[in-house]
Amino acid sequence: MLAxxxxxxxxxxxxxxxxxxxxxxxxxxxxxxxTVDIWKTCLNSTDACKEIGSNTPYFQAIQTIQATMILATILCCFGLLCFALQLFRLKQGERFVLTGIIQMLSCLCVMIAAAIYTSLHEKFHPDLNDKSATYGYSFILAWIAFVFTFINSIMYLILRKRK
Incomplete structure (x- = not known):
């Protein structure tokens, strides 16, 4: 059980x-x-970075992505704290339902952010017309984090506190 x-x-x-x-x-x-993220755009030729401002197209969608990614990170951290508290407070045989629900909410937030970015990423920066541009590793890590938090929430919902 310790393993x-x-x-x-x-x-x-x-x-x-x-x-x-x-x-x-x-x-x-x-x-x-x-290179572009949810916070700024950096040009490699000049090493200058420009923050995404309110004049950017679909700025509210970018703010939604920022908020849901931050919320997902906070919920995931809170889920670990909740798990530690439940580990010592729950009676034997009870499930870690609260921790599982918190992880599921974190999973949902990551999915919302990544899905919005997937559908609108080309409209965020119309001035960056590069046909060879691709999704970066941070975007891929967001989808991997979605899978990890989903699997983790299922594990918490199944896990029972045993002796």
Whole structure:
């Protein structure tokens, strides 16, 4: 049982790490001369970064992505704290339902952010017309974090506190 708990904690911490990297790092949309994330646009030729301002097309959608990624990270961190508290407070045989629900909400937030970015990423920066541009590793890490938080929430809902 100790090995299962250790695996779940490591899995949860890796989910938190993926969420932090995906939220902070500048690689959601990458072209030959630029990198874009949910916070700023950086041009490789001049090493200048410009924050995404309110004059950007679909600025409210970008703010939604920012908010849901931050909320997902906070919920995932809170879920780990909740798991630690429930580990010592729950009676034997009870499930970690609250922790599972918190992780499911974190999963939902990541899915919303990544889905909005998937559908509207080309409209966010119409001035960056690079046909060779692709999704960056931060965007991919966001989808991997979605899968990790979903699996983690299912594990919490199934897990019972045993002796």
């Amino acid at each position: 299962i708990l250790a695996f779940i904690v490591i899995f949860h911490i890796s989910s938190i790490t993926l969420l932090f990297i995906a939220t902070i790092d500048n690689a959601w949309w990458v072209g030959t001369n630029f």
